[in-house]
Amino acid sequence: MLTILGRADRKSQFCDRLSRRGFLQIGGAAMGGLSLTQMLAMEAQAAVGSSHKAIINIYLPGGPSHIDMWDPKPQAPAEIRGEFKPIKTNVSGIEICEMFPRVAAMMDKFAIIRSLADSDGAHDCYQCMTGYKKGDRGPNSGWPAAGSWVSRLGGSANQAVPANLSLMYPTGNRTWGEPGTATFLGPAHNPFNLVGRKAREKSDSMVLQGVTLERLQDRHRLRAALDQFRRQADVAARLESFDAYAEQAMGILTSSRLGDALDLSLEDPAILARYGESDTKFQRDGAPKMVENFCIARRLVEAGARYVSLNYSRWDWHGGDGMNFPRSREEMPLLDQALSALVTDLHERGLDRDVSVVMWGEFGRTPKINKNNSRDHWPKANAAILAGGGMRTGQVIGATNRYGEEPAERPVKFQEVFATLYHNLGLDAHRDRVFDGSGTPRYPVPAGIEPIRELI
Numbered sequence: 001m002l003t004i005l006g007r008a009d010r011k012s013q014f015c016d017r018l019s020r021r022g023f024l025q026i027g028g029a030a031m032g033g034l035s036l037t038q039m040l041a042m043e044a045q046a047a048v049g050s051s052h053k054a055i056i057n058i059y060l061p062g063g064p065s066h067i068d069m070w071d072p073k074p075q076a077p078a079e080i081r082g083e084f085k086p087i088k089t090n091v092s093g094i095e096i097c098e099m100f101p102r103v104a105a106m107m108d109k110f111a112i113i114r115s116l117a118d119s120d121g122a123h124d125c126y127q128c129m130t131g132y133k134k135g136d137r138g139p140n141s142g143w144p145a146a147g148s149w150v151s152r153l154g155g156s157a158n159q160a161v162p163a164n165l166s167l168m169y170p171t172g173n174r175t176w177g178e179p180g181t182a183t184f185l186g187p188a189h190n191p192f193n194l195v196g197r198k199a200r201e202k203s204d205s206m207v208l209q210g211v212t213l214e215r216l217q218d219r220h221r222l223r224a225a226l227d228q229f230r231r232q233a234d235v236a237a238r239l240e241s242f243d244a245y246a247e248q249a250m251g252i253l254t255s256s257r258l259g260d261a262l263d264l265s266l267e268d269p270a271i272l273a274r275y276g277e278s279d280t281k282f283q284r285d286g287a288p289k290m291v292e293n294f295c296i297a298r299r300l301v302e303a304g305a306r307y308v309s310l311n312y313s314r315w316d317w318h319g320g321d322g323m324n325f326p327r328s329r330e331e332m333p334l335l336d337q338a339l340s341a342l343v344t345d346l347h348e349r350g351l352d353r354d355v356s357v358v359m360w361g362e363f364g365r366t367p368k369i370n371k372n373n374s375r376d377h378w379p380k381a382n383a384a385i386l387a388g389g390g391m392r393t394g395q396v397i398g399a400t401n402r403y404g405e406e407p408a409e410r411p412v413k414f415q416e417v418f419a420t421l422y423h424n425l426g427l428d429a430h431r432d433r434v435f436d437g438s439g440t441p442r443y444p445v446p447a448g449i450e451p452i453r454e455l456i
Contacts, residue, residue: 052157053389053425054301055150056342057309058294058359059128059168060335061176061286062316065375066364066383067404068328069097071114073367080367080403083325091394099332102340103385108394109343109352111455113384115398117411119363121379123173123316128360129180129309131415131445139436144189145180146418147307149444151189152182153432154425158304160257165300166191167293167310172285179309184436191309194262195293261303264292271295274341276334284322286314289331291338298345301355306425312338315361319372324365343387356389356424358417367404380406384417389424391455412452418444420451 067073072086072095086095089107096104096112103110120126120133127133129145136143144152147164156163164182168191171177182189260266272295279289289312297308313331317324339359346352364382365375381400387393398410422429422444429444436442 052304052306053154053354054157054306054308054356055146055389055421055425056297056301056355056357057128057146057307058297058339058357059125059176059309059311060313060315060359060361061125061171061173061311062123062314062361063363063365063377064315064361065324065328066114066378066381066400067367068324068365068375069100069332070112070383070385071381071400071404072097073402073404076367076403079369082369084328094394094396097332099328100336102336106340106343109347109387111386111391111393112396113386113398113412113417113452114396114400115407115409115411116360116364116382116384116414116417117380117407118413119379119382121363121377122175123377124175124362125168125178125311126175126180127362127414129178131413131418139184139438139440139442141183141437142181144183144185145191145309146421146444147179147191147309148182148185148189149422150307150425150427152185152434153427153444154306156304157306158257161261161300161304162192163304163306164189164191165305165308166193167195167290167297167308168193169195169282169287169290169311171287171311172282176286176314177311184442185434191307195290257303258300261299261305262296264295264299267295267299271341271345274337274344276337276341283314286316287311289313289334291334294338294342295345298342298349298351298355301351302349317374318376319370319374322374323372324369324374339385346388352388353390354388356391356421357387358384358421359386360384360417364404386417386420386455389421391420391424395454397452397454413449415445415449416452419449420455423451423456 067080068082068084072084073081074086075081085098087098087101087104088095089104091107094107094112096107118133120135122134124134129147130143131146132138132143147166151163154163166179168177168179179191179193181191264272272292275295276291278292282288291312293310293312297310300308312335315331316322317327343352343357346355346357360382363377363379366378367375367381370376381404398412399408400406401408419429427444429449430447433441433443
């Protein structure tokens, strides 16, 4: 993984005590001791696609409330319907929570799935990254993350930008900040993680010198730090000989293309203002409210990324200092602004047919409000919202029963969502296969799983 965050310990070293001579070495034991040069050589053997289609996967750690956001139940008793009122959208017959007026005004550009039916029930992003439950039977090495499948089967759109990028912050609850790995697909297809915690030591990551979470907010210092890294890399390049793959590795690490995508000082201020202002504080054991990362995700896709995953804030509210409705009134307007800005940008830039967006959490919340004016974990019903990818938007797929307890119409599985996203990229999830370490052929989704017919 590549992490842009951290500190240098000595002048003669990069962050995480990496020497200049060894700065291309990534991953250590966690990556099998492979260097980025070796990883790129492996990637060259994989199929490389020609079109630049992409996926942005937005994960909301902790389990956002399906009822309070996308599946309002205004006719239910007060202890179920909660405090929020539904509002009309620009699509006749579709109503969503009043906290999402911007999304409501452009509902024709979204599709809501109200009947996700197979949530695992664990506080873990694994299912939102892979489509599988943690306990699902599979290869000994585990199931690859979706971004790794996209990288392996789709290839790189631009050699200066890795296909599989992550804006997943390491979180206090570790399982909310893991973008997944490539497992048997090979380390070349692991996500390059671009964010982290200040002063967090990560032996399995490349850390660019001096770029911390706080500095991500300081665009001038961010650019200066990247420039300094490039100068040091140039010195290292003159000291050692590089073959073609080493030059390619240097391209990824030092090209202005990736740095420019991360540098929001290069963004039109009027466009950036649409997204709102980020809060860099980590939300307890969750992620920070980095609404600007929605914009960075779009910029990374434009720069050449095929898959970008990100985690946003913390949505696990049971009571006490985390009561559901007060926190919702703080969180939902920020999310409404960031999500609507992202999808607006995609349409204005003509990217809406090529870039798919999905936003979801690991499960929904209890229909009945608890004694602390909050909702608890509820895997029986969950929701997701999608946009772009050339999908048929402006519709709701599935429905829960009158109290939002479980799907009553058109239950949908996580893997069906991923099958749809792969389809949007032009990948054949039942034809494109890779053999795992035991020689067993593996496919991006299990047999019998098809894209959601209403969307394609």
